[in-house]
Amino acid sequence: MWKCTNCHHVELSTDKPGFCPVCGAEAEKLVPHELAGIKGARTLRNLKNGLVAESQAHLRNLAFAIKAEQEGYSQVARLFRAVAEAEAVHAFNHLRLLGGVSSTQENLESAFESENLASSTYPQFIKDANEEDNTGIATVFSYSRDVERGHAKLYKKALAHMMAENDTEYYVCQVCGYVSDGVLPDECPICGAPKEKFRRVV
Amino acid sequence: MWKCTNCHHVELSTDKPGFCPVCGAEAEKLVPHELAGIKGARTLRNLKNGLVAESQAHLRNLAFAIKAEQEGYSQVARLFRAVAEAEAVHAFNHLRLLGGVSSTQENLESAFESENLASSTYPQFIKDANEEDNTGIATVFSYSRDVERGHAKLYKKALAHMMAENDTEYYVCQVCGYVSDGVLPDECPICGAPKEKFRRVV
Numbered sequence: 001m002w003k004c005t006n007c008h009h010v011e012l013s014t015d016k017p018g019f020c021p022v023c024g025a026e027a028e029k030l031v032p033h034e035l036a037g038i039k040g041a042r043t044l045r046n047l048k049n050g051l052v053a054e055s056q057a058h059l060r061n062l063a064f065a066i067k068a069e070q071e072g073y074s075q076v077a078r079l080f081r082a083v084a085e086a087e088a089v090h091a092f093n094h095l096r097l098l099g100g101v102s103s104t105q106e107n108l109e110s111a112f113e114s115e116n117l118a119s120s121t122y123p124q125f126i127k128d129a130n131e132e133d134n135t136g137i138a139t140v141f142s143y144s145r146d147v148e149r150g151h152a153k154l155y156k157k158a159l160a161h162m163m164a165e166n167d168t169e170y171y172v173c174q175v176c177g178y179v180s181d182g183v184l185p186d187e188c189p190i191c192g193a194p195k196e197k198f199r200r201v202v
Numbered sequence: 203m204w205k206c207t208n209c210h211h212v213e214l215s216t217d218k219p220g221f222c223p224v225c226g227a228e229a230e231k232l233v234p235h236e237l238a239g240i241k242g243a244r245t246l247r248n249l250k251n252g253l254v255a256e257s258q259a260h261l262r263n264l265a266f267a268i269k270a271e272q273e274g275y276s277q278v279a280r281l282f283r284a285v286a287e288a289e290a291v292h293a294f295n296h297l298r299l300l301g302g303v304s305s306t307q308e309n310l311e312s313a314f315e316s317e318n319l320a321s322s323t324y325p326q327f328i329k330d331a332n333e334e335d336n337t338g339i340a341t342v343f344s345y346s347r348d349v350e351r352g353h354a355k356l357y358k359k360a361l362a363h364m365m366a367e368n369d370t371e372y373y374v375c376q377v378c379g380y381v382s383d384g385v386l387p388d389e390c391p392i393c394g395a396p397k398e399k400f401r402r403v404v
Contacts (some may be wrong), residue, residue: 093342
């Protein structure tokens with residue numbers, strides 16, 4: 001396992017990568033990293049696979065809850081939300097055991113780098129979608145690319161002063177994921193959704 | 203792509219699997235399945251990879267938010283929650299484009315089968331962890347195994363009558379993910395956590 005001294009990313013592979021897959025730092029920035037308390041390759045692999053599976057189960061249940069509300073099954077929706085929360089607890093346990101949660105300062109740096117990685121991944125997705133004649137999907141991908149850039153800016157701002165003195169609310173567009181900092185926009189600047197599509201995060 | 207006629211799981215592989223990876227149904231239960239509007243293998247792969255990445259980014263940001271609250275950075279915690287919600291929007295978009303959300307009846311069946319799969323996966327994880335002398339991690343895995351069984355029971359109950367007449371609240375243990383149906387327990391029957399560790403889901 002390897003830890004990037006530039007962005008704090010923990011790479012779980014046994015072999016040393018040629019560069020940090022998150023921030024792109026050269027190999028010399030990667031230092032050996034052992035997780036206290038994890039012995040053996042199988043346990044490590046199971047923790048990683050479990051994290052992927054539990055994260056997806058969490059999201060899937062949340063999506064099912066939204067669908068159940070739309071179909072008028074509000075009690076079933078509540079069950080889906082409860083189980084989604086349970087799967088999140090499992091995913092958190094795996095993530096912590098894998099050493100994926102550091103100090104808030106380090107987490108912000110790591111989150112900032114991940115957003116940059118995400119926004120640099122989507123251009124290829126958009127190109128592929130257009131070349132394969134999926135223009136609608138290309139549009140969805142382009143929303144994500146633009147939104148991830150905005151997230152990176154918000155993290156950069158937070159890193160500057162850890163936001164101790166602020167008390168800002170955020171509004172998240174439920175169509176494209178745009179995060180507005182303190183202001184409920186009349187319409188989403190990324191996808192054009194009306195303000196009714198925004199949800200306040202407290 | 204293949205759809206299981208037993209549990210409604212959509213398998214994204216090009217080659218037909220020998221059996222359904224979710225419910226274990228034999229190959230003859232798997233029928234060809236095309237997603238309306240997705241053309242080409244690269245777009246499909248990108249949607250799948252994007253779903254994995256966005257799901258994990260969502261969970262990671264939620265875990266960072268918990269850590270930030272613990273360290274007294276409540277505004278940073280709010281930013282992490284806002285971005286987590288944005289990543290969930292992206293994951294939902296990918297999931298819907300991949301045809302992963304059906305009717306509530308079908309979603310319940312699919313969720314039930316997934317819980318059974320999860321609870322049958324953990325015994326091997328536990329065995330591996332014990333063999334590699336990770337007894338603490340084996341305990342965490344055993345909590346998850348027991349909890350997933352409970353989720354399956356809750357889904358089965360919901361499938362019986364779609365819960366139209368119920369108005370039940372759920373309480374979720376934040377240590378092991380146990381879901382209590384209508385009652386806040388004095389302590390968690392799975393991991394022994396006190397009732398203060400439970401969160402009500404509305």
